[in-house]
Amino acid sequence: MITSLTYRYETIRIRKGCGLDAENISRFDRFVCSPENPLPMVFSDEECAYARGRIWPALALCASFCCKEAFLKAVERPFDLKQCRFFYRMPHAAGPVYQNNEDNKLQSVGAGHSPFRSNPQAVEVEESLLNHVKITSACAEVFTDGSECVVVVHLFSHDSEPVRKNAYACG
Amino acid sequence: MDINPENKKAIRDLVYRFFSDECDVDSASLSDQTHIIEDLEGDSLMLLSLLEQVRKQYNLSIELKTLGKHLMRKPVNTLGDVVSLTQAVVEHGDNIINISI
Numbered sequence: 247m248i249t250s251l252t253y254r255y256e257t258i259r260i261r262k263g264c265g266l267d268a269e270n271i272s273r274f275d276r277f278v279c280s281p282e283n284p285l286p287m288v289f290s291d292e293e294c295a296y297a298r299g300r301i302w303p304a305l306a307l308c309a310s311f312c313c314k315e316a317f318l319k320a321v322e323r324p325f326d327l328k329q330c331r332f333f334y335r336m337p338h339a340a341g342p343v344y345q346n347n348e349d350n351k352l353q354s355v356g357a358g359h360s361p362f363r364s365n366p367q368a369v370e371v372e373e374s375l376l377n378h379v380k381i382t383s384a385c386a387e388v389f390t391d392g393s394e395c396v397v398v399v400h401l402f403s404h405d406s407e408p409v410r411k412n413a414y415a416c417g
Numbered sequence: 418m419d420i421n422p423e424n425k426k427a428i429r430d431l432v433y434r435f436f437s438d439e440c441d442v443d444s445a446s447l448s449d450q451t452h453i454i455e456d457l458e459g460d461s462l463m464l465l466s467l468l469e470q471v472r473k474q475y476n477l478s479i480e481l482k483t484l485g486k487h488l489m490r491k492p493v494n495t496l497g498d499v500v501s502l503t504q505a506v507v508e509h510g511d512n513i514i515n516i517s518i
Contacts, residue, residue, distance in 0.1 A: 285465055326481055326486070327481055
């Protein structure tokens with residue numbers, strides 16, 4: 247006689263979309279020099295403060311921007327870019343190399359760094375935007391060779407019905 | 418905001434000066450037919466920076482989402498397109514989505 251029944255369910259994450267963007271890191275040097283938010287329509291104040299606290303502020307801000315652009319390409323519809331936020335956690339080995347350029351301004355050059363790729367990191371997306379584009383989560387992978395930053399964003403949704411994987415019966 | 422011909426010229430000069438500085442080209446070599454991507458290697462970061470500059474200068478209130486919807490209907494390809502868009506943004510703000518340009 248069966249007295250108990252145990253089911254184990256797994257939810258499946260379905261990849262709903264993918265977007266990619268690339269930027270030159272040094273273009274963000276001038277943005278991190280300013281104490282104010284350089285692009286208030288794009289970045290949240292928290293993203294700017296976070297980037298300035300990193301060992302390579304320009305890369306952190308660049309990755310945040312690329313993430314928003316990649317997300318935009320993935321969802322293929324306009325939205326408020328601040329509804330999507332990315333706080334890039336770079337590998338411990340990474341560090342900037344700065345030197346004065348011909349205009350005597352500090353510029354990150356990334357020299358001496360091997361190309362690196364981060365593990366996928368969560369992208370913070372406001373619930374209203376998640377509902378609007380019908381996804382449940384997003385993550386970003388960051389690739390850089392020290393001068394260029396490439397971000398790939400993946401969009402996911404859970405299956406609407408959980409799939410029963412195993413059933414255990416005992417009695 | 419109502420803009421007169423003098424304002425329109427000031428906006429045109431602002432756009433030309435912006436791309437001249439950003440792309441390191443002589444503004445005399447720019448025209449309304451200059452292609453933003455093919456001739457100037459422009460991109461979204463440049464357009465956003467320009468928009469931010471205009472927003473601050475004219476104290477505008479406009480959402481990127483609204484602008485994005487407008488650009489989906491009417492993309493910008495040339496410097497002339499950017500000038501027209503910028504003039505429309507200054508004049509209409511968020512109501513640009515309801516305006517046929």
